[in-house]
Amino acid sequence: MFKKISTSIFIVFLLVSCSSTKKISSENLTQKYISSISENALKTNLTIIASDEMEGRETGSEGQKKAGRYIIEQYQKAGISFPKGATSYYQTVPAAYLNAKRNENLSESENIWAFIEGTDKKEEIVVVSAHYDHVGIKNGEVFNGADDDGSGTVALIEIAKAFQKAKNEGNGPRRSILILHVTGEEHGLHGSRYYTENPLFPLKNTVADVNIDMIGRRDDLHKDTNNYIYVIGSDYLSSDLYAICESTNQKYIGLTLDYKYNDKKDKNRYYYRSDHYNFAKNGIPSVFFFNGSHADYHKPTDVVDKIEFDALTKRTKYAFAVAWEIAIREKRLVVDKTN
Numbered sequence: 001m002f003k004k005i006s007t008s009i010f011i012v013f014l015l016v017s018c019s020s021t022k023k024i025s026s027e028n029l030t031q032k033y034i035s036s037i038s039e040n041a042l043k044t045n046l047t048i049i050a051s052d053e054m055e056g057r058e059t060g061s062e063g064q065k066k067a068g069r070y071i072i073e074q075y076q077k078a079g080i081s082f083p084k085g086a087t088s089y090y091q092t093v094p095a096a097y098l099n100a101k102r103n104e105n106l107s108e109s110e111n112i113w114a115f116i117e118g119t120d121k122k123e124e125i126v127v128v129s130a131h132y133d134h135v136g137i138k139n140g141e142v143f144n145g146a147d148d149d150g151s152g153t154v155a156l157i158e159i160a161k162a163f164q165k166a167k168n169e170g171n172g173p174r175r176s177i178l179i180l181h182v183t184g185e186e187h188g189l190h191g192s193r194y195y196t197e198n199p200l201f202p203l204k205n206t207v208a209d210v211n212i213d214m215i216g217r218r219d220d221l222h223k224d225t226n227n228y229i230y231v232i233g234s235d236y237l238s239s240d241l242y243a244i245c246e247s248t249n250q251k252y253i254g255l256t257l258d259y260k261y262n263d264k265k266d267k268n269r270y271y272y273r274s275d276h277y278n279f280a281k282n283g284i285p286s287v288f289f290f291n292g293s294h295a296d297y298h299k300p301t302d303v304v305d306k307i308e309f310d311a312l313t314k315r316t317k318y319a320f321a322v323a324w325e326i327a328i329r330e331k332r333l334v335v336d337k338t339n
Contacts, residue, residue: 027251033166034252034321037158039313043304045074045154046216046312049132050146050304057145058136059098059184060107067132068112071157071181075114078161079168083115083178083200093194098184109133109183111191113200116163118176118327125201126327127178127209127284128319129192129275130156131185141300146307148297149185151216155316156181162320163327173327175207182275185213192275196282207332208241209286210323211276215315216307219292221260226311228256229318230290232271235262238285240333241326245287248321255318261290268293285333289319 048054048070055063072089075081082089091111098106112132118124130152134145144150160179166172178201184190196203218226235242249255261270271277276286291311296302326333 029171030321030324031252033162033171033324034317036162036165037313037317037320039309042154042158042312042316043309045157046146046150046307047304049153050144050150052142052144054144056136056143057132057134059133059187059190060095060109061136063136064109064133064183068110068181071112071132071153074157075160078164080114080116080160080164083113084117085200086113089113091195091198091200093183093191097194098187098190101188104187106184106187109191111183111195112181114160114179116160116167116172116177116179119172119174121174121332122176123205124175124332125178125206126173126175126323127180127206127279128156128159128212128323129180129182129209130212131183131191131275132181133183133186133191135186135298143298143300144303146302146304147214147216147291147294148302149213150304151214151307151312152212153181155212155215155312155319158316159320159323163324173324175327175332177323177327185275189275189278192278196278203282203284206279206284208326209276209279209284210319210326211274211286211288212319213274213288213290215289215291215319216309216312217291217294217296218308218311219294221292225256226308227254227314228258229315230261230270230292231257231259232262232288232290233276233280234287236271236286236339237280237283237335237337238333239336241285241287244325245322248325249318252321253314253318255314280339283335283338285335287322289315291315
């Protein structure tokens with residue numbers, strides 16, 4: 001009798017222990033891949049992406065194309081391929097398209113994409129986006145665009161590597177991840193508009209866009225700390241997305257989430273000024289992460305030496321954590337609101 005009871009108690013204890021371990025392991029797994037994002041790698045890549053050699057990355061310029069080649073090299077080194085259905089890492093954006101609205105005499109350019117295929121929900125796509133163009137050279141001065149948007153560009157590379165690491169270790173996301181470096185943002189969100197008008201994957205299968213545009217500095221409203229990020233648009237279309245942005249920060253990151261610019265009536269109109277908007281206007285839940293403007297915005301003084309890499313790293317981890325939670329959850333985000 002004692003032996004049978006003891007055996008039963010042991011089995012129950014084992015089941016409870018396994019269940020508890022599984023729950024803890026899930027959180028530890030998330031933290032593991034958040035922690036894989038490297039400040040040193042962000043600094044190394046940004047030092048190159050925002051160097052004078054890239055000539056300010058003007059849309060369609062050789063400097064931008066050189067930056068694009070460097071970005072692709074990082075994906076190749078990490079074993080991250082271009083999406084299935086594509087023939088390369090490039091989505092060509094024709095010059096005629098880039099010049100149709102403003103006739104700025106821009107040369108043909110490219111969006112750059114990389115892809116981490118999901119497991120059981122691989123037909124559903126989570127887009128993580130940032131623009132890699134800037135404004136080029138003016139009056140002989142290189143506008144390096146270290147924060148705008150070199151910071152978002154290198155964040156995407158690290159986020160992709162974290163997802164690929166998870167996949168390599170058998171812990172990949174359930175949904176597929178499309179990493180999208182868009183062109184032509186500085187001239188009117190051209191690259192993201194081109195993608196949403198010519199999507200590789202049906203927009204109906206795109207569950208969210210996590211967009212990163214300037215996350216390496218602080219603004220005048222946060223002179224005493226860089227431990228913040230502006231969150232814009234998370235609650236416009238989906239209460240699920242808003243909840244994820246809040247909960248992942250509380251659980252894993254610990255930034256101050258600032259909603260100052262989330263008001264659609266805000267005079268800066270930031271919600272309409274970065275690449276997430278072309279997804280949002282198509283009914284796709286989208287969030288824009290942003291550190292705010294500063295004195296070096298669109299000036300030749302937006303250089304790597306002024307980047308606060310501790311802030312860049314923490315914000316990159318946050319963007320990854322949000323994308324990760326969207327990609328691994330049981331149900332896709334519910335669209336419960338309209339623009």
